Amino acid sequence: MSSSIDVAIVGAGIGGLTLALSLHEAGIACRVYEAVPEIRPLGVGVNILPHATRVLAGLGLDAALREVAVTTRESAFFNRFGQFVYSEPAGEYAGYAWPQFSIHRGDLQGVLLAAVRERLGQDAVVEGHRCTGFLQDDDAVAISFESPEGDTLPPVTARLLVAADGIHSVVRKQFYPAEGAPRYSGVNMWRGSVVLPPFLSGASMVRAGWLSVGKMVIYPIRDNVDGRGNQLVNWVAEIEAPQPARRDWNGIGRLEDFFPTFADWHFDWLDVAGMIEATQTILEYPMVDQDPLPRWSFGRVTLLGDAAHPMVPRGSNGAGQAILDAPCLAAQLREHGLTPDALTAYERIRGKATADVVLMNRTAPPDAILQTVHELSGDKPFAHIDDVISAAELAQISNRYKQVAGLSR
Numbered sequence: 001m002s003s004s005i006d007v008a009i010v011g012a013g014i015g016g017l018t019l020a021l022s023l024h025e026a027g028i029a030c031r032v033y034e035a036v037p038e039i040r041p042l043g044v045g046v047n048i049l050p051h052a053t054r055v056l057a058g059l060g061l062d063a064a065l066r067e068v069a070v071t072t073r074e075s076a077f078f079n080r081f082g083q084f085v086y087s088e089p090a091g092e093y094a095g096y097a098w099p100q101f102s103i104h105r106g107d108l109q110g111v112l113l114a115a116v117r118e119r120l121g122q123d124a125v126v127e128g129h130r131c132t133g134f135l136q137d138d139d140a141v142a143i144s145f146e147s148p149e150g151d152t153l154p155p156v157t158a159r160l161l162v163a164a165d166g167i168h169s170v171v172r173k174q175f176y177p178a179e180g181a182p183r184y185s186g187v188n189m190w191r192g193s194v195v196l197p198p199f200l201s202g203a204s205m206v207r208a209g210w211l212s213v214g215k216m217v218i219y220p221i222r223d224n225v226d227g228r229g230n231q232l233v234n235w236v237a238e239i240e241a242p243q244p245a246r247r248d249w250n251g252i253g254r255l256e257d258f259f260p261t262f263a264d265w266h267f268d269w270l271d272v273a274g275m276i277e278a279t280q281t282i283l284e285y286p287m288v289d290q291d292p293l294p295r296w297s298f299g300r301v302t303l304l305g306d307a308a309h310p311m312v313p314r315g316s317n318g319a320g321q322a323i324l325d326a327p328c329l330a331a332q333l334r335e336h337g338l339t340p341d342a343l344t345a346y347e348r349i350r351g352k353a354t355a356d357v358v359l360m361n362r363t364a365p366p367d368a369i370l371q372t373v374h375e376l377s378g379d380k381p382f383a384h385i386d387d388v389i390s391a392a393e394l395a396q397i398s399n400r401y402k403q404v405a406g407l408s409r
Contacts, residue, residue, distance in 0.1 A: 004156065004157050004158065005029060005030065005031050005156070005157075005158045005159075006028055006029040006030060006158065006159050006160065006338055007023055007028060007029070007030040007031075007158060007159065007160045007161075007162060007333075007338070008030070008031060008033060008141070008143055008156055008158035008160070008161050008162070009030055009031070009032045009033065009162045009164055010032075010033050010131040010143070010161065010162070010163050010164060010165045010170075010171065011032070011033075011034065011035075011163065011164035011165040011166060011305075011307070012032045012033075012034035012039055012109075012113065012125050012127075013109065013164060013166060013305065013306075013322075014046075014105075014108060014109060014112065014305070014319045014322055014323065015164040015304050015305030015306070015319075015322030015323065015325060015326060016032055016034075016162075016164035016165075016304070016305070017032065017109065017112035017113055017115075017116050017125075018055065018056070018059070018112060018322065018323050018326040019162060019164060019304060019325070019326040019329060019330065020032050020116045020120060020124065020125075021059045021112065021115055021116060021119065021326075022055075022059065022326040022327045022329070022330035023330050023333070024116075024119055024120050025059065025330065026330045026331070026333065026334045027334075028330065028333055028334070028338070030120070030124075031123075031124055031125075031126060031156075031158075032116065032124060032125045032126065033126050033129040033131065033143075033145065033156070034125060034126065034127045034128075034129065035128075035129065035130035035131070035148070035165075036127060036128070036148070037127055037128045037148045038127055039109070039113060039125070039127060040106070041104065041105075041106020041107065041109065041110055042105070042106055042249075042250060043104070043105035043106055043249060043250070044104065044105065044191045044192065044193050044221075044234050044283065045102060045103065045104055045105065045191075045193065045219065045221040045234025046102075046103060046104075046105045046108060046316070046318075046319045047072065047100060047101070047102050047103075047205065047219070047316035047320075048065075048069075048100065048101040048103060048108070048316070048319065048320060048323070049091075049100055049316050049317070049320050050091050050096040050097070050098040050099065050100055051098075051320065051324065052319070052320035052321075052323040052324060053065075053091070053098040053099055053100065053101060054097070054098045055323050055324060055326065055327055056323065057098055058327070059115070060115075061111055061112070061115060064111045064114075064115070065101055065103065065108070065111055066099075066101075068103060068104075068107040068110075068111065068222070069101035069102060069103035069107065069108075069221070069222075070101070070102045070103070070203050070219070070220045070221055070222065070223055070231070071091065071092070071099045071100070071101060071203060072090040072091055072093075072099070072100040072101065072102050072203050072204075072205055072219070073089065073090060073091075073093050073201045073202075073203040073204060074087050074088065074089050074090050074093065074200075074201055074203070074204050074205070075087065075088055075090050075204075075205050075207070075398075076200060076204050076205070076206050076207075077206075077207050077208070077367075077369050077370060077373075077394075078206065078207075078208040078209075078267075079208065079209065079210075079370075079373060079374070079377065079381070079382075080208060080209035080210065080213055080214060080215075080265070080379075081381045082208070082265070082266075082267030082268065082269065082270075083381060083382065083385070084385065085369065085370070085373050085385050085394070086369055086385070086391065086394040086395075086398075087204075088395070088398060090205065100205075102203070102205060102219045102220060102221050102234070103221055104193070104221045104222060104232065104234075105319075107221075107222070108319070113125065128147055128148055129145040129146075129147075129153060130145060130146050130147075130148070130170075131143060131144070131145055131163070131165060131170050131171065132144045132145060132146050132170060133170060133171075133174055134161055134171065134174065134301060136161075136299050136300050136301060138299075139159075140157050140158060140159055140300065141157065141158050141159070141160065141161040141299075141300045141301055142155050142156070142157050143155060143156045143157070143158065143161055159300065159338045160300050160301070160302075160333075160338055160343070161300060161301045161302075162301075162302055162303075162304050162329065163301065163302070163303050163304065163307045164303075164304045164305045164307060164322070165307050166305070166306045166307060167182075167247065167249075167306045167307075167310050168247075169303065169306070169307035171301065171303065171307065172293075172303055172307050172308075175293075175298060175301075175303075176293065179290070182247060182286075182288035182289060182290050182310065183288060183289055183290060183291065184244040184286055184287070184288050185286075185287040185288065185289070185312055185362070186240055186241070186242075186287075187211050187238050187239065187240055187241065187286075187287040188238070188239060188241045188244065188245045188258075188284065188285070188286050188287065189236050189237060189238045189239075189284070189285055189286075189287055189313070190236070190237045190253045190257070190258050190282050190283065190284050190285075191234070191235065191236045191237075191253075191282070191283045191284075191285070192234075192235055192276070192279035192280075192281060192282045192283065193221065193232050193233060193234045193235070193279070194232070194233055194235075194275055194278045194279045194280075195225055195226060195230050195231070195232055195233070196230060196231060196233045196270075196275060196278075197229070197230055197231070198220065198229065198230075198231055199233075199269055199270045200269055200270075202220070202231070203220065204219065205217070205218075205219040206218040206219060206270075207367050207369075207370055208265075208272075208370070209265075209370065209374075210370045210371055210373075210374035210379075211238055211239065211240050211371075212240055212374070213261070213374070213379055214237070214238075214239055214261035214262055214265075215237070215238040215239070215367070215370065216235060216236065216237055216238075216262065216265070216272060217235065217236040217238070217367075218233060218234070218235045218236075218270070218272070218275075219233070219234055220232065220233050220234070221233070221234045233275065235272075235275060235276065235279075237258050237261070237262060237276070238287065239258055239261055244286035244288060245284045245285060245286045246284075246286075247285070247286055247288060248285070249283070249285060250283060251283060251284050251285060252281070252282065252283065252284065253282040253283055253284030254282070254284075255276070255277075255282060257284075259273075259276055259277070262276060285313075287312050287313065287314075288310075288312065289310050289311045289312045289358055289361070289362070290310050291358075292309065292351070292354070292355035292358055292359070293308070293309075293351075295347060295351075296308045296343075296347045296351060297340070297343035297344055297346070297347045299340050300340055300343070301343075302329070302343040302346065302347065304322065304325045304326070304329065305321070305322030305325060306318065306322065308325070308350075308351075308354065309321060309354035309355070309357075309358055310358075311354075311357060311358045311361050312358075312361045312362060312365070314361045314365040314367060317357050317361070321353075321354050321357060324350070324353075325346075325350050325354075328346055328349055328350050329342075329343075329346045329350075332345040332346040332349075333346075368397050369394055369397050369398060372389060372393075372394075372397060373385070373388055373389060376388045376389055
């Protein structure tokens with residue numbers, strides 16, 4: 001079959017849009033196809049760690065991101081009584097060449113989308129096209145689409161297909177129809193965002209508590225949202241639960257299902273219970289991942305981002321690993337041409353790296369600090385953290401995760 005475009009990207013999320021910009025930088029033509037009829041700023045907060053920020057800065061997006069994000073100053077850990085456990089500087093403040101950004105997912109997607117349309121043209125992202133499958137031969141890939149109303153749309157032919165279509169990837173399902181359900185970690189999470197005065201440094205990413213008694217992740221994602229200095233603060237509540245929630249990033253959660261665990265969390269640095277109660281929209285999601293795949297690439301088709309390596313959302317690495325996939329794939333296409341060999345080379349580089357992060361998130365994520373303190377203290381208040389564990393031991397736990405996740409300075 002003959003192709004009409006070089007690279008078709010299915011999915012205009014963070015990974016797909018970063019890939020479009022990376023391919024453009026490499027001089028490779030592409031087009032992005034998105035299922036929703038109109039891309040709107042959905043979701044809540046994400047953190048972009050320095051290794052991923054390096055990629056976005058290399059694409060000329062640093063200034064645009066600084067305008068809409070909070071540049072994170074520190075990672076701070078507390079127990080469920082609000083007592084300080086450990087903190088360390090983040091991003092630029094830790095000596096990295098690039099910052100860590102805490103940002104609304106919709107703002108990040110918006111920056112990427114605006115750059116794609118400006119550089120590649122307004123028709124570079126085609127909305128209202130849900131991928132339903134593909135056929136390929138030695139020369140090209142024919143991709144099938146349907147409209148939001150379920151009508152069949154004309155197929156698109158491309159020399160290569162990259163599936164960045166997320167956790168419910170149709171392309172991954174075509175590769176692995178018998179893969180089965182995701183692996184549930186035994187933890188559900190509830191998420192929300194609310195306008196609050198700055199707390200701690202005003203740019204702190206806080207983790208507090210532990211999963212068996214209630215854990216919170218809290219950080220600001222927009223500065224001065226009301227002209228009075230208040231911030232939009234993102235929070236995530238995590239609790240062990242026997243059954244997983246529905247696997248939908250935009251699934252609505254109920255306050256009564258988790259709030260009793262946090263009802264007495266009133267700290268001198270933040271009223272956590274009040275923060276939760278003031279939140280208008282609460283989202284619910286299970287902490288799930290899937291086992292690393294034996295391969296991502298078949299002929300002229302490959303996977304990227306969550307479609308390739310869905311991971312438990314810990315350690316701020318879901319979006320980050322998708323961002324890292326993009327320049328790697330673009331580099332292999334530039335070296336090997338628009339060939340299956342390029343996709344195989346990309347998979348060889350990124351497959352092992354992302355599998356290590358998936359497995360590390362299961363066994364020793366960065367919040368393992370909280371588990372260690374919870375167990376050593378017997379889930380009781382302490383006079384001083386040094387009576388429980390030394391700062392050197394806490395730093396060692398943190399550094400172990402950074403090494404696997406590729407967070408080198």
